[in-house]
Amino acid sequence: MAEETPGAQDQQQIKMNALTQFVRDLSFENILSQRGGSGEVQPDVQVGVNLDAKKRSTENQYEVIAKLSVSSKNKDSEDALFLLEMEYVGVFHVEGVPEDQLHPFLLIECPRMMFPFIRRIVSDVTRDGGFPPLNLENIDFVQLYRNEIARRQAAAEAEKKETPDA
Template identity: 75%
Template sequence: MSENGAAGAGEAAKNPQLQMKILGQFVRDLSFENVMAQKGISGEVQPDVNVQVNLDAKKRPAENQYEVATKLTISSKAKDGGEQLFLLELDYAGIFMITGVSDDQLHPFLLIECPRMMFPFLRRIVSDVTRDGGYPPLNLENIDFLQIYRSELARRQAAQGAEAPAKGDA
């Protein structure tokens, strides 16, 4: 029995258990431009909403701490004439303490799991700001952070592939 216990402890030392703690979340920047109200446009308008998502992560000076930011740009235009209704820009960040993640898995973990943990709070802010701006609350659909990560990797690989022949021709 003690042999299995010792083997289990050795295995745990090789593969430390994943731990993630959210130490804090905050709005770094928020801008809501209510273009429709500024221009004095009124009446029923069918909106066409476009959401852009950018992610960023960086190491903090403290050990095992990282700052992860989700930047949203939400543009709403009228379906009929294309007039701008509103523009919402939100830079929302979280500070995470993460242990037990291997170096090769840390980058995807920071850009997939951390934004996923912050998303409900970010969604609430967007809903409140659009409601308080005079529009129906905008309830964002779930964002597939894994797909965003994979798309960005594919884009970077394609960009590197396009640069390689250009360097070889010179």
């Protein structure tokens, strides 16, 4: 018979299942070909990521939304080459995560599971759109989460300074 360590009964096993993942919205504009441009280009790619999570009506189910914006400009002329915008959603069943850790869990661990699929879609769409496939670099979701928390705190502090005490 195995001995239980103190507190082992209190600690609940974390369970996470990806129930589904899908593209909610996708837009790709090949601006270079719309303008009729050609020739040698030196692309400068900018990637923006916004994350959101919300509880679904079913118990222990959450929807995690990754909004991705990828723009590319020619380094020499600053002319736009393409713009890709995508909203990618994952639906997850999550159990055993303490309430105070749920928000970071949803915005760090769930996007980590979604990222390989997002990367593949971006690669395919840019290739099919007439450009070399764009393979996104890994995204540090922990740092992204920390930056968002810091931004929210700074905004809250600025709002406090602007609002006079009653």
